[in-house]
Amino acid sequence: MKTLRFLSAEAFVSNSYYARRNLCFIAHNLYPLLLKASYLLEQGEVLHDIVQHWPLTELDLGKLLERTADCEEDISNRTCSICLRAFINGLKEYVLCRSSKYTKKLRVVDLTGIKDVQFQACRCKKSMGRWARSELLSSVCSDLLIEMQEKECDPAVFSTVVNVRIDLFVTERSYESHVQALLLRCHCPLKIRCVGFRADSLALRKLFYIIKLTEPESLQKLEMVHNIRLEMEHLEVLLDKVSFPQLRTLVFPAKAFDVRRLSTENEELLSSLGDKLSNLSNLRQLGLAFSVLTGRIRRLLSPLKTPLQVLDVANCCLTHVDMAYLANSLHSEHLVELDLSGHSVTELFPSTFFKLLNRASHTLKRLTLEECNIGDGQINMMILGLVSCRRLQEFRFIGNPISSRGLKRLFSMFTGLPQLQYVEFPVPRECYPDDVTYPLDETTLSSYDRNKYEDIRAELQLILVHANREDISVSTPLFGSFDPNIHETSYELGVGMLQSFKDALASFVTSLKNVN
Numbered sequence: 213m214k215t216l217r218f219l220s221a222e223a224f225v226s227n228s229y230y231a232r233r234n235l236c237f238i239a240h241n242l243y244p245l246l247l248k249a250s251y252l253l254e255q256g257e258v259l260h261d262i263v264q265h266w267p268l269t270e271l272d273l274g275k276l277l278e279r280t281a282d283c284e285e286d287i288s289n290r291t292c293s294i295c296l297r298a299f300i301n302g303l304k305e306y307v308l309c310r311s312s313k314y315t316k317k318l319r320v321v322d323l324t325g326i327k328d329v330q331f332q333a334c335r336c337k338k339s340m341g342r343w344a345r346s347e348l349l350s351s352v353c354s355d356l357l358i359e360m361q362e363k364e365c366d367p368a369v370f371s372t373v374v375n376v377r378i379d380l381f382v383t384e385r386s387y388e389s390h391v392q393a394l395l396l397r398c399h400c401p402l403k404i405r406c407v408g409f410r411a412d413s414l415a416l417r418k419l420f421y422i423i424k425l426t427e428p429e430s431l432q433k434l435e436m437v438h439n440i441r442l443e444m445e446h447l448e449v450l451l452d453k454v455s456f457p458q459l460r461t462l463v464f465p466a467k468a469f470d471v472r473r474l475s476t477e478n479e480e481l482l483s484s485l486g487d488k489l490s491n492l493s494n495l496r497q498l499g500l501a502f503s504v505l506t507g508r509i510r511r512l513l514s515p516l517k518t519p520l521q522v523l524d525v526a527n528c529c530l531t532h533v534d535m536a537y538l539a540n541s542l543h544s545e546h547l548v549e550l551d552l553s554g555h556s557v558t559e560l561f562p563s564t565f566f567k568l569l570n571r572a573s574h575t576l577k578r579l580t581l582e583e584c585n586i587g588d589g590q591i592n593m594m595i596l597g598l599v600s601c602r603r604l605q606e607f608r609f610i611g612n613p614i615s616s617r618g619l620k621r622l623f624s625m626f627t628g629l630p631q632l633q634y635v636e637f638p639v640p641r642e643c644y645p646d647d648v649t650y651p652l653d654e655t656t657l658s659s660y661d662r663n664k665y666e667d668i669r670a671e672l673q674l675i676l677v678h679a680n681r682e683d684i685s686v687s688t689p690l691f692g693s694f695d696p697n698i699h700e701t702s703y704e705l706g707v708g709m710l711q712s713f714k715d716a717l718a719s720f721v722t723s724l725k726n727v728n
Contacts, residue, residue, distance in 0.1 A: 218282040221249035225258045232261050240267040244276050251277060252287055254335055256298035263302025264309055269317045273299065274325015289327040291341060292334035296326075300348050304356045307374065307401045310366045322377045323349075324407050328696035341700035342410070343381040350386070350393035353400050360401075372401040379408035379433065380426065383701055387418055394425035408433035408461070412701060416446055420454075428454050433461040435499070438698075440465040444473075444481055451488040459492050461522070463499030469512070470504040482508055486515035497522035501551065504529050510537040519546035526580070527554030535561040539568040547572040553582035553611075558590035569597040576601050577631075582692070583611035583651045587641075588618040595625045604629050608636040610688065613650045616640040616668045623672045627679035635686045636693065640668050657690050 214222075225231045225246055235258075238246065243262060250259040263271070277288040303321060323345065332339045340348070360369060382390050397403050406426040410433075411419050419440060428434075434456065436442055442465050456462075474481065489495065489512070498513075498520055505512065506529045513520070520543045528534075535557070538544060550572065557565040569576070579601070586594060586609065598604065607626075614622075619640060626632055643660040644652070669688075676684050 213284045215282045217245060218249060221245045221282075222253060225250040225255050226253060228255055228257050231255070231258045235261055235265060243267060245282060248276055248280070248283060248287070251290070251292070251295050252283070252285070254292060254294050256294040259295055260298040260302040260305070263299055264305040266306060266318050270320045270322075271318060272320075272322040272325060274322065274327075278325070287333070288325055289329045290332065290334045291326055291328055291339040291345075292332070292336060293338040293340040293344075294336050295334070296340040296345060297348065300345070300352055303374065303376065303402055304352050304359075307356060307369055307372050308359060308363075308365065310368075316368070316372060318374055320375050320377065324377055324379050328700075330694040330696070330699075341381075341696055342379060343383065343386065343697070343700045346378065346381045347386045347389060349376065349378060349402075349404060350389045353393045353402050353404060354389070354396070356402060357396055357400050369401065373403065374401060375403050375405045377405045377407050379410065380404070380406045381410045381412075381697065381701075382422060383411070383413045384415075384418075385413075387414065387422065391422060391425065394422070406431060408435070410435040410437065410697065411440060412437050412697075413439040416441060420450060423450070423454060428456050430458055431456055432458050432494075433497075434459060435461070435463040436468075437463060437465050442468045444469055444485060448481065448485055448488065451485070451491075456492055458494055460494050461497040461499075462489075462492070462495060463497075463524075464503065466502035468503055469500060471506055471508045472504055482511045483515075486512045490515040490517050493518060496520060497549075499524040500528055501526040501553075502528070505534065507531050507533050509534040510541075513537075513541065513543065516543075519543045521546055521575075522549040523547060524549075524551040526551045526582070530555055532561045532564065535564040535568065539564045539571065544568055544571040546575055548575055549578040550576060551580040553580055553584065556585040557581065558584070558586055558593050562590075562593055566593065566597050570600055573600040573602065575603065577603055578606040579604060580608040581612070582608060584609070585650060586612040586614060588615050591618045591621050594622065599625060599628065602629065603631055605631050606634045607632065608693065610636050610638045610690075610692070611651055612638050613641045614638055615642055616671070619668070619672055620675060623675045624679075626684060627676060627681045632681075632684055635684060637672070637686060637688055639665055639688055639690070643668070654691075 221242070231246075231250075235246075243266060247259065247262050250262060274288045277286070277290070279286045306316070306318060326345070328339070328341055359365075380390065393400070393404060407430075409423065409426050409431055411422070414422075419436065419442075423434075447464070447468060469482075469485075471482065489498075495516065495518065501524045505525070509525070509528070509530065510533075514537075523538075523543065525538075530552075552565075579598075591614070598607070614637075619637060622637075626635060639657075639660050643665045644656065648656055665688075669686075672686065676682055676686075
């Protein structure tokens with residue numbers, strides 16, 4: 213639904229030549245309307261000029277593109293390359309342009325509300341992900357400084373200050389560009405303010421250096437993922453040397469914690485790290501996936517002074533002791549999102565798992581149990597555990613050996629969860645040959661009877677239709693949920709993983725030679 217005001221705005225921006233010539237006659241309070249209209253119609257030149265002449269103190273792109281009274285369509289998930297490039301370049305022109313009609317008021321630009329999704333609705337079908345947005349903003353800041361030196365700029369340009377809030381994404385390929393922009397931030401009118409920071413495929417020396425440049429005292433989200441060779445000793449140094457008073461989200465790379473490396477002499481290292489994490493008084497989200505925390509999760513989490521709302525302990529080799537701690541901890545009653553993938557929760561520790569779900573039932577919205585060896589024999593327990601989670605919105609359980617019969621029972625239960633919106637379910641067990649074993653390797657995963665799968669999927673969908681729950685979206689992503697960050701930097705990630713494999717192989721060969 214669009215109001216007459218918004219339809220008029222669309223008509224105005226649809227003629228690029230006319231709109232750009234007459235933009236100066238538009239009332240300032242209509243600029244947000246024109247921005248969304250030009251973004252929706254992918255009128256890059258008009259969008260550029262709207263940003264260049266922005267008359268208000270704040271420009272929150274995500275908020276302006278969300279559902280509004282004038283246009284109910286939410287387009288904050290359109291990372292249209294044409295529009296975002298025009299928007300960011302428009303910021304540079306805003307600083308450089310001379311305005312005799314009004315005083316420049318813009319103080320804050322917010323790019324954090326843009327959502328990256330798998331399928332783009334924009335006509336150009338060319339997206340600009342988080343990594344590319346980060347790279348473009350740093351390049352524009354550097355170009356702006358060069359132009360300020362080369363051109364005869366209005367003196368007012370040098371006193372202009374626009375804080376640009378962004379979730380920065382840095383890899384080895386973009387490292388130098390970001391370092392340059394952050395180092396020269398004090399001289400640049402467009403000042404990059406990192407709300408979130410994600411690093412991948414980066415050497416530790418470079419990682420620690422750029423973290424200090426991001427103004428860590430104001431960071432709210434820190435993600436160190438994949439090809440970051442961070443170990444417990446390095447983390448202790450980082451948390452000891454750098455303060456993160458505003459940090460709410462902290463994600464570690466795989467194997468950052470590995471209790472197998474702990475000797476009797478450094479057993480206290482884990483407790484020391486727990487104490488340092490407790491100093492992060494605003495911490496609410498912790499990602500520990502693919503670390504090895506066998507029997508030690510209590511030592512890491514119990515010192516925290518505030519309860520976690522999001523906890524990812526997928527494939528962490530947890531034991532009954534660890535599950536018992538989680539089920540009885542302060543965190544369990546505050547969890548909004550939980551990932552226990554890779555653990556046979558219903559087979560190895562059914563009672564503690566049931567207790568954990570029961571205690572989290574009043575807050576839990578997103579639950580992931582991928583490759584947890586849940587079969588038809590555990591469906592009753594799953595239903596008993598999930599039925600109390602009345603606030604559950606998303607449930608992912610791909611990679612489990614469940615037959616169509618078990619899936620039908622689960623889907624019947626799903627219809628009774630009033631807030632459930634999205635489900636990822638596995639390919640039914642009978643769609644694979646009888647002799648397959650779980651977890652499935654990549655080759656076997658793709659070798660299933662597609663006709664049988666589609667027939668079963670139609671039956672499952674019919675259960676939702678008969679219960680008037682067509683609002684529940686279901687899918688079977690064979691290789692897991694879409695991750696826009698991995699998708700955007702997959703080539704660089706692959707190169708890094710190959711190098712890691714080569715290094716590990718070289719180390720193994722060296723060890724063999726030493727033995728001989």
